[in-house]
Amino acid sequence: MSLKYLQNVATLELDTEKCVGCGMCVTVCPHAVFVIEDKKAIIVEKDACMECGACRENCPVSAIAVRSGVGCASGIINGFIRGTDPTCDCDKNGGCC
Amino acid sequence: MTNDGLQNIGGTLPYSFNTIEYPKVPAQLDWADRFGSWRCRWGVDRMRYLVSPGIYAVGQPVAESPVFVSANYKMSFDRLRMELAGIDAWIMVIDTKGINVWCAAGKGTFGTDEIVRCVEEFKLADIVSHKSFIIPQLGAPGVSAHAVKTQCGFKVVYGPVRAADIPAFMAAGMAADAEMRRVRFPLADRVVLIPMDILMLAKPVVFIVMFFLLAGGFHKRGFSVSNCLHTGCASAGLFLLVYIAGGILGPVLLPILPGRAFSVKGVWVGLAVLLAGYLLGFRQLAGGFSLASWALIMPVVSSVIVMNFTGTSTYTSLSGVMREMRIAVPLQIVGAVIGIGLWITSLFV
Known part of the structure; x- marks a missing residue:
């Protein structure tokens, strides 16, 4: 059985105009969100996106936008308490992941 | 970084190459490595389970040998080296503050800047004759392959998600198939x-x-x-x-x-x-x-x-x-x- 998370929440966006079809997004994505078709990337599994940001960082023409961050309840609570972005650094001894 | 938590790697030998000595680590884990991993899984000194950043040899690497980049969390380093049996390779350990590759990439500590810094500090261009290294795919959230290339001249080759697929990846001429690129979450x-x-x-x-x-x-x-x-x-x-x-x-x-x-x-x-x-x-x-x-x-x-x-x-x-x-x-x-x-x-x- 496959593990699927919430639908219609991922902030991933691809600007097909800018895309040069290099395929780096296909290479780095751990959830097979992209495929290359007719020398352009397309998003085929947007709901599988975990917003890690790997595609955005490795797109040489900045065609990908995504709000990346930790998909972690404790991290979000930490950020909420401290008034910062969600962070893995649970306590002063280091991170939880 | 302090030396606190730095681990000795059992079976390390000196390896001389171009008149410089590098630590050569075995491609097998010993009981201490396995016990160390087990302790981390139970949270014991998990945040202080480190290897020194630097260049390591596995097998008998030469100037043409591949370079694998790893985090300095010892469990990450161990998972990599145990898959390198029969492969002559260099490992470049960068300083991720003892955090594993994926999490460090999310924080940016396994990232472009640290990789470029280590290439210079460890004089990687003087060791190998080629201009590429293998970075674990899960490091990609912190790394811009094109930026690394521009800043230090090295081409990033993304390796498989799981270290266990490295032998197949190398056998295929440094190519990962679609399944090797997927993160699964099995039992x-x-x-x-x-x-x-x-x-x-x-x-x-x-x-x-x-x-x-x-x-x-x-x-x-x-x-x-x-x-x-x-x-x-x-x-x-x-x-x-x-x-x-x-x-x-x-x-x-x-x-x-x-x-x-x-x-x-x-x-x-x-x-x-x-x-x-x-x-x-x-x-x-x-x-x-x-x-x-x-x-x-x-x-x-x-x-x-x-x-x-x-x-x-x-x-x-x-x-x-x-x-x-x-x-x-x-x-x-x-x-x-x-x-x-x-x-x-x-x-x-």
Whole structure:
């Protein structure tokens, strides 16, 4: 059985105009969100996106936008308490992941 | 970084290359390596399990040999080197403050800047004649391959997600097939993470156990230690039972628990424990205010612990977790407050 998370929440966006079809997004994505078709990337599994940001960082023409961050309840609570972005650094001894 | 937590790697030998000596590490793990990994899985000195950043040799590497980039969390380093048996290679360990590749990439410490810095500091261009290195795919959230190339001249080749696929990746001429690029989350991967997931909330759990033990001593006519031992212990025990059940069954049953939100998956575990306890005739679950209180407390506790597993899982997104928490956390708080209210009421009726 496959593990699927919430639908219609991922902030991933691809600007097909800018895309040069290099395929780096296909290479780095751990959830097979992209495929290359007719020398352009397309998003085929947007709901599988975990917003890690790997595609955005490795797109040489900045065609990908995504709000990346930790998909972690404790991290979000930490950020909420401290008034910062969600962070893995649970306590002063280091991170939880 | 301090030397605190730096690990010696058993079987390390000096390896001389171009008149410079590098530590040569074996491609096999010894009992100390395995014990060290096991300790980390249980949270013992997990944040201080480091190897020194630098260049390491595996086998008999030469100028043409491939270079693998690794984090300086020793478990990451060990997972890499144990897959390099029969491969002559260099390992460049960068400083990720003892954090594994994927998490460090998310924080940016396994990233472009640190890689470029290490290429210069360790004079990688003087060691190898080629201009490329293999970076674990899960390092990609912190690395811009094109920026690395521009800044230090080295081409990033993304290796497979799992170190175990490195032999096949190398045999295929440094090519990963689609399956090697996918992150899965099979049972075995979920199970090893259970202890940390349970231990991560140890502080609030101890606090809540103390609350049940002490508050359980109150009754209509005041307070008695014997009630602490009876109602208090029983209540603390029920709380721990549902907490640990959530911590174990949540990850184990993750794919089959109904619902996509982890907080919803967790509720089912709590209800199952409640039903089991009722059928087994637990006195606390026999009826009245006590049963009503646990009917709320149990699903709330298991919902929280399984929701906490989002941070451990390999497929939840920030937007998704925020979406579910916006609904789940208020409900968990309301459920907990009413549940504790009913539980306190049950002490006095």
